[in-house]
Each structure stands twice: as C-alpha cells, then as structure tokens.
Amino acid sequence: MKESLEEFYNGILGIEPPWEVVSISRDSESRIVTAQVHYKKEISLTCPKCKAESKLYDHRKRRWRHLDSCNHKTIIEALVPRIRCSEHKVVQLPVAWAEKNSRFTAEFEMAVLIWLKEDPISTVANNFDISWDEVDGMMKRAVKRGLERRKKSKPAHIGIDETAFQKRHEYVTVILDKDKDVVIDVLDDRKAKTLNNWLKQQDISDLSTLKSISMDMWDPFINAVKSNFENAHDLIAFDRFHVAQHLGKAVDKVRAQENRVFKQAGKDNPLTRTKYQWLRNSHKTDNRATKRKEFLQLTQLNLKTARAWRIKEAASMLWNYTYMGAAVKEWKKLLGWISRCRLKPMIKVGKMIRRYFWGILNAIKLKINNSMLEAKNSKIQKIKRTACGFRNRERFKNSILFHLGGLDIMPVPTQ
Secondary structure, three states: OOOOHHHHHHHHHOOOOOEEEEEEEEEOOOOEEEEEEEEOOOOOOEOOOOOOEOEEEEEEEEEEEEEEEOOEEEEEEEEEEEEEEOOOEEEEOOOOOOOOOOOEOHHHHHHHHHHHOOOOHHHHHHHHOOOHHHHHHHHHHHHHHHHHHOOOEOOOEEEEEEEEEEOOOEEEEEEEEOOOOEEEEEEOOOOHHHHHHHHHHOOOEOOOOOOEEEEOOOHHHHHHHHOOOOOHHHHEEEOHHHHHHHHHHHHHHHHHHHHHHHHHHOOOOOOOOOHHHHHOOHHHOOOOHHHHHHHHHHHOOOOHHHHHHHHHHHHHOOOOOOOHHHHHHHHHHHHHHHHHOOOHHHHHHHHHHHHOHHHHHHHHHHOOOOHHHHHHHHHHHHHHHHOOOOOOHHHHHHHHHHHHOOOOOOOOOOO
C-alpha cells in the first residue's frame, strides 16, 4: 500500500498516537513545510496531573519549530486540547514532541545543544536560522533542567578558586567537586560573605564528610571556611600552583629591577629577551639544545635574578615528600634561605609562605593540588574567548555550568 504524505511525516516527526498528522502544507516561496497535528477524538482525555478522566474544555493553537526536512524549514502546528479537571481546573494536555512552554521540538533543542558544546551562540544561531536570544534561552533551560535533575553529591575533596569574567576586577568563584571533576556551583563574587552564605545554606552537596578543601591563599575564602568547619585548619590545603605563581611573580620583579640597573649603567645586558625563560620550570626550558644550554649557563652567573630563580626551582621540588618530618625540615631550610637572600620581592613571598605554612603542609600530607581547577580555569577562559567575552554575570555562570557542570541537559518531552 502506498504511504501517504501524512503518514510519511508521522514517521519523520516521530508523531505517535493519540496524536496524528492530518495534513501537510508547503510554502514554496519561503520553503516552509507545516504539519497539522491533531489529537484523536476517540481517545479519552485524562488530567496529566492526577490521571482522572476529564472533559474537553477547548483547544489552543500552538506552533513548534522542528529540524528541517526535505530541505524545508519544518513547523508542527497543533490544536492542543485543554481539559477541565474537577481537582486541577483547566489544564492543557502535554505534547509528545516538546517540553512544556518551549517553542521548539525536543529533537531541535537537542541538536542546538550539541552544537553549543563546541560553538559560540552566534554561530549556532546563524546555522539554525534562529535568534541569538532563542539559543541563549535553550542554554538557560538546559542548565535549569540539569540542575533540577542533579542528585545531591557527597564529595570528599573540593576546590575553590576565583576567575575573572570582566576587567575591573569582576570575579566569580568556582567550586569544583574534585572526585567527579565537575563544577558544583558558581558564586557571584569572591567575597567571604558570599562563600560563607553558600557553605551555610547550599543543599547541592553534603559536605559533612569532606577530607580537603584546596584553594589559594586568599583570606576571604579561608575565613569563610573557618567559620563553617571546626576542623578547617586540617581541611584547608593551599594550592602548589598558586605558591609557584607568587614565586614566579617575585622572580620577574627581581629580573625587571636588575634589567633596569643594567640599562641605566649602559652595560651589556645578559637579561635581554629572557623573561619567559626565568618563569618556566627548568625541565620546561626550550628543548632545542642551544637554547637550553645558553639559559642554564645564564643561571650560573652572579645575577640577582639567577639567585631568585634558584629559590623558585628549589621550592618546586619540595611538594612530593611522603615523610612529614623531612618536608618540614626542607621547607624551613628554604624559608631560611629566602630570609637571607636580600631580594625584597622574594623575602615578601617568604613571609607569606611562613604565614600560611600550615596549609602548605596539609597539601603535602594529603597529596592535594588544584590542577583540576587550573584545568577548568583554562576551559573557562576558552569559553570566554569563544563567546568574545561576557557582559552579563548570569550568562557567564550559566555557560560555565553548561559546559563544565556535568549536567544531564537534554530535553525530554512531557508524556
């Protein structure tokens, strides 16, 4: 038996009883196909909330954009029944091809969300011939859907870090479940009050069995954790990457100061074009033999920068101890070296390390670092670059959760 056009579109659109395609119209000028879908009259009506048999109240005409078919933009148009329920009053029946309140079919939204994982909103909007706001709306609904579906977690290790979303020191705070490598939440700023309120009020995760909280040496975060955990002094572990970052900045200050002295004296300057060599760890020096040899020879000269660099390199070797007695001894030896080095930027960092030494020892003892958060931060920067920046804080938070929240975001039509 020859298949009718309506039956053909029943298959393409995935329309199943009690719904059926009753007619197809095509506008050749705009290249739009519209499928008229009706609810079968012989099927009894029940309330979608309580499942009680109900009477028809009226119909509401609605339209949904579907994926293109046969090179035509495809629209589903349906007269959706509304029923009168004795308990829930007037209720509209759900449709099998789209979520409630959406103007797009579930298949269309799924395709858009898959593209959004890799491409910016403007590109996806252009490829699907929809507006920027419509794509952004799908992302918002996806994140909301994912957060509603997410089960309460019980992480043993979390990381806390801030990331800038605009210039002028506009930050958000990212909280990472390190056991699952997913972002738990994104907070509006990096203030102690904000993190304190989240730790007190949040119900996304059960934090009663935490073994570590890794972070950088940022007092607002430290104070917020201390006010919420009696054992905070044992939980907080200071991230080795942030300690290395502080030491690297101090080395660069020493180099800049010494570089100016050479220039003012008019002497040959061995520091010319060497900035990034000093900031790399020695094992990451340029692999080309001549470059590596030249730089390592430079580190042996009687330069203030070379002294600062050797301190930085020595510190990078002190994080892998298994015996805490040896770790404490070697770190104290390093701190003594820093205090005697007569290099003000290094001495300043040394004082900071002494102040937060307890958290550094926790990181060594617990074998904790923030490498996962640093990796997430790199991905967040990529999200920012792909979007050409964010003017709206909520959109930035939404994008982080969409890409890095490990959420179940795909739409499921209401049945």
